[in-house]
Amino acid sequence: MISLSDEEGSPGEQHSDLVKMARRIIRGMFGEPGEKIFNYLLENGYIAEERIANTLDIRSNEARKMLQKLSDEAIVVPNRLKDEETGDLLHTWKLNRAALKSFVLNRLRKARERLEILLKYEEQGALYICKSCSRRFLVDEAYAYSFQCPYDNDVLVEANNPAVIEKLREAIRRLDKVISMVERM
Numbered sequence: 441m442i443s444l445s446d447e448e449g450s451p452g453e454q455h456s457d458l459v460k461m462a463r464r465i466i467r468g469m470f471g472e473p474g475e476k477i478f479n480y481l482l483e484n485g486y487i488a489e490e491r492i493a494n495t496l497d498i499r500s501n502e503a504r505k506m507l508q509k510l511s512d513e514a515i516v517v518p519n520r521l522k523d524e525e526t527g528d529l530l531h532t533w534k535l536n537r538a539a540l541k542s543f544v545l546n547r548l549r550k551a552r553e554r555l556e557i558l559l560k561y562e563e564q565g566a567l568y569i570c571k572s573c574s575r576r577f578l579v580d581e582a583y584a585y586s587f588q589c590p591y592d593n594d595v596l597v598e599a600n601n602p603a604v605i606e607k608l609r610e611a612i613r614r615l616d617k618v619i620s621m622v623e624r625m
């Protein structure tokens with residue numbers, strides 16, 4: 441058996457909203473392998489490098505790459521453990537529960553920033569849209585291109601941007617609520 445010297449986190453925590461949000465974001469960023477590793481870490485607290493092949497039903501290479509990515513996000517941190525039966529020193533990746541909140545908050549804030557950029561763009565005035573490629577142009581750009589798409593020469597038509605602006609504002613309001621909820625967790 442392996443002893444965890446600095447075990448932390450209770451099983452009840454696994455179902456907290458924060459964990460659910462982190463899981464959803466990890467699935468979005470890293471796909472199913474990332475989610476599998478995250479779930480394994482939630483249950484076991486760590487993954488030993490030496491045992492990746494018989495621990496996870498993911499190819500070792502893929503699992504290592506994924507653990508590196510999770511490490512870049514500070515979700516896992518390197519650690520060492522002594523296997524009490526064999527005396528071997530194992531190189532492990534330990535779940536860093538303390539980092540989950542800032543991981544989730546960072547992602548939500550980035551999503552909010554992207555929406556803000558889109559909103560600012562839309563608010564600059566009437567937009568023209570290409571019916572073929574859906575690229576969008578500000579009025580002076582559209583004028584400069586003689587209302588013809590520079591990519592495919594299709595005609596540029598005025599886009600209905602008040603509706604888009606309202607949608608973006610609503611999405612930002614929703615995100616703000618989620619962000620302040622997570623901040624209070």
Ligand SMILES: [Zn+2]
Nearest residue numbers: 570573589592
């Ligand atoms: Zn076009």
